Amino acid sequence: MSAQQLDVKKSWRAIRRSRLLVAAAAAVGLLGGIGYAFLQPPMYNASALIVLPPPPASAAGSATGAQSIDTQVYIAESGPVLLSAGQNVTPTLSTEATRARVKATAVTEDVIRIDAKGPSAKQATGLANAVAQVYLVFITTDQKLPGDLGKRTGARILEEAVNAHGGSMIVHTGIYGGLGALLGAIAGAVIVLARERGDRRLRLRDEISDAVGLPVLASVSSYRATDPSDWANLLEHYTPTAVDAWALRKVLHNLALDVKGGRQVSLTVISFADDDKARPLGPQLAAFAGTVGISSSLVIDQHHDKPSGEVALEIHLVLVDREAPHLDGTERTTRTIIALSAGTVTAEELARLAVATVADDRAIDGLVVTDPDPFDRTIGRVAQAQRRTGSRLPTLLTGTARRTR
Template sequence: MSAQQLDVKKSWQAIRRQRLLVAAIAAVGLLAGIGYAYLRPPMFNASALVVLPPPPQSATGSTVSTQSIETQVYIAESGPVLLSAGQNVTPQLSTEMTRERVKATAATDDVIRIDAKGTSAKQAIELANAVAQVYLVFITTDQKLPGDLGKRTGARMLEQAVNARGGSMLVHTGIYGGLGAVLGAVAGAILALARARGDRRLRLRDEIADAVGLPVLASVSSYRATDPSDWANLLEHYSPTAVDAWALRKVLHNLALDARTGQQVSLTVISFADDHKARPLGPQLAAFAGSVGISTSLVVDQHHDKPSGAVALEIHLVLVDRDAPHLDDSERTTRTVIALSAGTVTAEELARLAVATVADDRTIDGLVVTDPDPFDRTIGRVAQSQRRTGSRLPTLLTGTARRTR
């Protein structure tokens, strides 16, 4: 896959990941477009036609040109005509506004078409007829005008404006609202890409694995626990989905914690104290192991939640500070994993935690990702050197199932 394809794919994933932001800005653009449409209501269009007499013929039968259609169009759009026409409509219009709303064109060599716009059908009709009538007054007067226009031309109104076109508020708001939504979506996409460019948090399983050179053992949906009753419910009544149950079983199997050998084994689950989605992984593992017949106890801050009888699996939950992780006071165990949620940890923070764990004479056996990015199709178990060879690599067809409560 080329670098350009990767950039396009990552950009599209960044936009999809922040689709709510893009949708919100698009909605703002839609509302802004509709508001603009109401502030600038749709214009009605009306047209009037003025016909000029054919040029007179000489005694020899040849046509004598006494008028120029371009000159007549220029006169129809001249300041004096527009000033007088604007004063003859209700409400009155200034010369500048009348000039914006009136357009005279040569329909043929003898017919001038006068198009006028108005905020209502009545205003558009009145303005088109007013310009035509004032123009007729100007070209049929006896006063001195440029060229041969001092003579009466015999021009007359060919067709008065009686109907107006357009003015549909529904179409008008639809056009401006749609345009605003499109512009808002584009702006939202640009903002999403800008935020993604400056976001150093790890979201993909391959990125998380590459940050510390450790495999991702599994991905699990987090259990939302906000108060003591939620934690009690998790420990007593946790019922994972089939996908999560399989992922938790893989964690136990990969760490050799599911074998019923009679020997006591232990596991430390390390996560950042402020990573609310990763903190429940230890209790989730403990509750699941108990549900499949493995006698399990949970140790939190040296306090045991221990069932009666012998314990085959002891799970220690260790929470560390993101900026200064330390594991000095925690008990040693046979296995150690780091739990983190996608999109909450940078490579530097994860590496700092790994260094602190190794400095405490512990071996990290792997990573567990909670709430993986829904657009992540990587597995986090292929070495970075293998991915650089360009060979076809395994990908996830689906993510983890989402829990609804």
């Protein structure tokens, strides 16, 4: 897979992940387009047709119509004609305003169409007829004009502008609103990509695994706990979804902690103190273990929360500082894992934590990702060198279960 394909996929994931921002920008653009449509109302279009006499023949007997019709179009759009026509309509228009609304076109070698625009059907038809009438005056005048146009006869209005088309406010608003929404969405996407360019946080399981060379054991939905009552409810009434229950069971099994008898085992769950989505993983594991018949206890800052009697699994929750992590004074356990939520940690921060853990003479047995990116199809268990070969790799169909109404 080429680097360009990877960049496109990464950019598309970033846009989908920030789709609310893009949608908000599109909504702002839509409102801006609608507002502009009301400030610049739709214009009506009207047309008048002028027929000219046959062009004069040259000395050799051939007609010179092509040159003649171009001259007539030029005269119809000239400043004197537009100035007089603008003064003959209500409200009056300047030469430049009239020029912006009028267009003369040669339909055939002896027919000219005058197209005029106006904010109302009456103004559009009035301007088209005014230009046509002034043009006829100019080409039949006694004054000397370019070519042999003096006292020319036979030119007349073939069809006056009677009806005007266009001017639909619904269509006008829809066009400008749609264009504004498109431009807003593009602007939102550019903002997202610019922000993503400087964002070093790890979002994909493969990225997280590659940062420290450790496998991702499972992905779990986080439990929202903001006050003591939430934590108490988590320990007493936690009921994971089927997907989360399977993921938690795999964590215990892969760490050989799903024992229901024999020697006591223990697990240290390390997470950053400010990672609100990863902190509840230790209590989630402890509560889940109890539901599958494994007696467990939870140790937080050397404070034990366990039932009476011996327990089969003791889970220690260790919270560390993001900038200067250290595990001094914490108790050794059978297994150690790091819990982190997707999109909250950089490779450097995760590496610092891994170094501090190893420096405390602990072996990290794996990673658990909470709230994975919904568009992440990687699993974080394949060696980085194998991924570079470009061979087809296993992917996840979904990250975590989505609750439906």
